[in-house]
Amino acid sequence: MKIMRIIILLAVGMNIAVSQAFDAKNFYKAFDKYRLAPENLMLMRHAFVEQTLHKLCENSDILSMERVGTSVKGRSINMVSFGHGETRLLLWSQMHGNEPTATAALLAVFNYLNNHQDEPFIKQLLDRLSVHIIVMLNPDGAQVFRRRNAMGIDINRDARLLRSPEAQTLKAMKERINPQFGFNLHDMGGRETVGDTKKLLTIALMAPPFNRANEDSPTRVRAKKLVVYLKKILDEFMPGHLARYKADYMPRAFGDAMQNWGVSTVLIESGMHDGSDLHFVERMNFIALFAAFDAIAKDKLEHSDAKEYAAIPLEGPEVFDILISNALICNGDLIRPFRADIGVNRDATLINGRIEYNSSIEDIGDLDITTGLKVINGKNLIVTPGLIVSGTEETEVEKLLERGITTYVTGNGAAEKGKDAVRVRLSGKKILQLKSMPDGKLNLKELPVYTVDAAKAIGLKNTGRLQKEFIADLLIFRQADTGELDFKNLKYVIKNGRIVFP
Numbered sequence: 087m088k089i090m091r092i093i094i095l096l097a098v099g100m101n102i103a104v105s106q107a108f109d110a111k112n113f114y115k116a117f118d119k120y121r122l123a124p125e126n127l128m129l130m131r132h133a134f135v136e137q138t139l140h141k142l143c144e145n146s147d148i149l150s151m152e153r154v155g156t157s158v159k160g161r162s163i164n165m166v167s168f169g170h171g172e173t174r175l176l177l178w179s180q181m182h183g184n185e186p187t188a189t190a191a192l193l194a195v196f197n198y199l200n201n202h203q204d205e206p207f208i209k210q211l212l213d214r215l216s217v218h219i220i221v222m223l224n225p226d227g228a229q230v231f232r233r234r235n236a237m238g239i240d241i242n243r244d245a246r247l248l249r250s251p252e253a254q255t256l257k258a259m260k261e262r263i264n265p266q267f268g269f270n271l272h273d274m275g276g277r278e279t280v281g282d283t284k285k286l287l288t289i290a291l292m293a294p295p296f297n298r299a300n301e302d303s304p305t306r307v308r309a310k311k312l313v314v315y316l317k318k319i320l321d322e323f324m325p326g327h328l329a330r331y332k333a334d335y336m337p338r339a340f341g342d343a344m345q346n347w348g349v350s351t352v353l354i355e356s357g358m359h360d361g362s363d364l365h366f367v368e369r370m371n372f373i374a375l376f377a378a379f380d381a382i383a384k385d386k387l388e389h390s391d392a393k394e395y396a397a398i399p400l401e402g403p404e405v406f407d408i409l410i411s412n413a414l415i416c417n418g419d420l421i422r423p424f425r426a427d428i429g430v431n432r433d434a435t436l437i438n439g440r441i442e443y444n445s446s447i448e449d450i451g452d453l454d455i456t457t458g459l460k461v462i463n464g465k466n467l468i469v470t471p472g473l474i475v476s477g478t479e480e481t482e483v484e485k486l487l488e489r490g491i492t493t494y495v496t497g498n499g500a501a502e503k504g505k506d507a508v509r510v511r512l513s514g515k516k517i518l519q520l521k522s523m524p525d526g527k528l529n530l531k532e533l534p535v536y537t538v539d540a541a542k543a544i545g546l547k548n549t550g551r552l553q554k555e556f557i558a559d560l561l562i563f564r565q566a567d568t569g570e571l572d573f574k575n576l577k578y579v580i581k582n583g584r585i586v587f588p
């Protein structure tokens with residue numbers, strides 16, 4: 087009788103376990119259906135997020151929304167809560183305004199919860215957890231897509247002094263909720279790699295230290311266990327692309343402070359994915375968050391080994407957007423051509439609500455410690471700066487690019503006088519008045535005439551030379567035996583860090 091009862095109980099228990107099991111693949115597939123964020127997260131501002139949260143919470147049986155603070159410029163800081171369990175979680179996203187990935191993933195999490203509230207899996211989370219999520223802690227930074235708040239303070243260095251209202255809000259929520267677990271949600275630059283593998287870093291995790299000696303406490307061990315657990319879940323979708331975030335103890339930072347205050351805190355840093363799935367990193371956040379909720383709700387961390395934490399590879403060097411390896415370089419100065427690698431980066435910034443791209447030649451030399459999102463083997467190639475030309479009758483952008491012209495100047499004789507010169511980017515517009523059009527061939531010795539001198543004459547800064555920190559306007563030729571660069575041999579034109587020809 088007793089045995090029978092135990093068997094029945096076991097069977098019932100197993101049945102529940104099966105029906106309520108966390109299946110990461112389901113969440114992988116479900117993400118697209120519940121995603122609400124705009125395509126380009128640079129354009130996801132506070133007004134959109136606030137409105138979306140209102141919509142999600144208004145008629146929801148499980149989500150509630152509360153304004154818990156106000157930014158320097160008066161924008162609302164909102165917290166979404168769900169669940170009525172004993173274990174309390176506090177999450178905060180986008181304390182750095184230009185780090186929106188987790189905010190986007192959270193909107194999908196809320197949308198999913200609303201649509202699956204009757205599922206046993208979700209019911210169990212709601213029964214066992216009380217989850218509080220501050221969505222977009224730094225709305226003023228997000229508005230202009232900058233890291234810091236409107237005071238110019240990095241909120242993640244304000245955990246001790248609490249000079250910013252945003253940091254005050256986060257600390258106040260920590261005091262009020264007294265969470266056992268904390269989630270510090272960020273984005274990285276996006277070009278980091280994993281260890282020495284040269285593989286792109288997609289997600290970095292960390293259980294931040296709570297003291298300079300980098301010691302363990304029960305609080306931190308729990309966080310380490312969660313990191314180890316999450317790595318196993320994410321490895322299934324992105325093997326080799328997860329690293330341990332590299333940072334020394336920073337008492338000013340919230341992750342470290344929370345750990346010190348007894349909150350088991352995990353840092354999730356979103357990196358980059360080099361593939362066709364534009365929302366892959368958001369998708370990984372979505373999976374990681376549900377996996378974490380599940381693991382905490384069901385005490386799965388007891389089976390996770392904190393010792394494995396140290397074996398997770400640290401983040402490695404950054405890749406370049408474009409790496410041109412081992413090419414012969416004619417840099418626009420009158421020096422002998424030399425062979426080296428060139429690393430080019432291109433970054434987006436928000437200027438008056440518009441996305442603008444700025445490129446630079448990031449490094450020149452032996453760059454074999456890393457790689458590029460795009461790699462050009464320069465073995466039989468010559469790289470020069472793009473040409474700067476004033477005045478010609480040519481008007482077709484494609485024809486200009488075929489001749490290696492990445493910058494042209496309008497206005498009669500402006501290049502000579504250095505006045506009234508207008509730099510116009512090649513963007514498909516019609517071109518007027520170009521004069522000194524190079525013919526089919528360009529002598530290497532003449533190159534500086536078209537680059538350094540021209541740039542100087544018209545007052546252009548940081549263009550016309552192939553030097554570190556200069557704008558990445560580059561021509562890449564197939565190597566010919568003669569000392570000439572024949573435009574028939576032009577292989578690529580890079581304009582402002584992007585390959586625009588062919």
Ligand SMILES: [Zn+2]
Pocket residue numbers: 182185272273
């Ligand atoms: Zn950050």
